[in-house]
Amino acid sequence: MSMFQPLNISSSALTANRLKMDIISSNIANATTTRGKFVNGEWIPYRRKMVEVEPNGAAPFSHYLNNEMSANGVKVTGIVEDQTPFHPVYDPTNPDSNKDGYVMMPNVDITKEMVDLMSASRAYEANITAFNVGKTMSLKALDIGK
Amino acid sequence: MMKIDQLLTNPSAFLETKRAASPAQASETSFSTTLKEALQSANETIVNSEKMSEKIATGEIKNIHDVTIAAQKAQIALQLTTQVRDKVVESYQEIMRMQV
Numbered sequence: 139m140s141m142f143q144p145l146n147i148s149s150s151a152l153t154a155n156r157l158k159m160d161i162i163s164s165n166i167a168n169a170t171t172t173r174g175k176f177v178n179g180e181w182i183p184y185r186r187k188m189v190e191v192e193p194n195g196a197a198p199f200s201h202y203l204n205n206e207m208s209a210n211g212v213k214v215t216g217i218v219e220d221q222t223p224f225h226p227v228y229d230p231t232n233p234d235s236n237k238d239g240y241v242m243m244p245n246v247d248i249t250k251e252m253v254d255l256m257s258a259s260r261a262y263e264a265n266i267t268a269f270n271v272g273k274t275m276s277l278k279a280l281d282i283g284k
Numbered sequence: 285m286m287k288i289d290q291l292l293t294n295p296s297a298f299l300e301t302k303r304a305a306s307p308a309q310a311s312e313t314s315f316s317t318t319l320k321e322a323l324q325s326a327n328e329t330i331v332n333s334e335k336m337s338e339k340i341a342t343g344e345i346k347n348i349h350d351v352t353i354a355a356q357k358a359q360i361a362l363q364l365t366t367q368v369r370d371k372v373v374e375s376y377q378e379i380m381r382m383q384v
Contacts (some may be wrong), residue, residue, distance in 0.1 A: 141360075142357055142360075145353060145356065145357060148353075149349065149350070149353045150351045151349070152353075153347060153349070153350070156347055156349070186342055224318070266349075269356075273356055273360065276360050277360065277363060280364060280367050
């Protein structure tokens with residue numbers, strides 16, 4: 139499939155960036171969700187989620203020793219939760235406030251999420267550009283000898 | 285796509301296998317077989333693109349770029365097929381113009 143390899147690489151990156159955008163949207167949507175998980179009889183706020191990516195076909199060192207290097211795109215290996223502490227907010231009327239009147243808010247920073255969203259969006263565009271260049275090169279190769 | 289790919293990157297490989305092959309093997313690796321396989325794989329790409337379009341219409345696929353990329357691959361495969369066809373027709377006409 140090496141004829142379509144440039145297209146496949148860009149395609150994998152597009153899929154990864156789409157997932158990133160989905161996760162960021164989820165973080166923004168749940169920026170004030172105080173009931174993320176029900177653990178041991180009490181509600182735990184939503185935890186900010188992040189996407190883990192790694193090069194497609196990442197393998198042990200022996201693999202690189204025996205094989206030539208190749209470009210294989212990117213793949214998402216998992217979605218992890220941000221373990222930074224929650225933000226306490228004083229709001230005694232909130233149904234989820236503790237006895238001191240504090241509510242634990244999710245560790246989502248909207249500003250940060252917006253920046254991440256812009257960066258994911260730009261990365262998506264960059265990969266589309268790379269895809270188009272790859273396609274143009276394939277089509278130009280067909281013009282050889284015309 | 286593998287075969288069409290080889291045709292594109294290393295056309296001489298096919299000529300040599302044909303030349304070196306004994307008559308018994310010739311039927312397996314003949315040019316027409318290679319061409320047929322190449323056409324089949326190009327057709328598969330196009331059929332796959334059509335399937336993807338159906339799936340996006342029925343909502344099975346959520347990534348639009350998967351569909352557009354399949355369409356682009358189909359377009360490239362089709363153009364490559366057309367180029368090969370043009371060359372074949374051209375060489376046929378060249379032979380037909382020969383003085384006897």
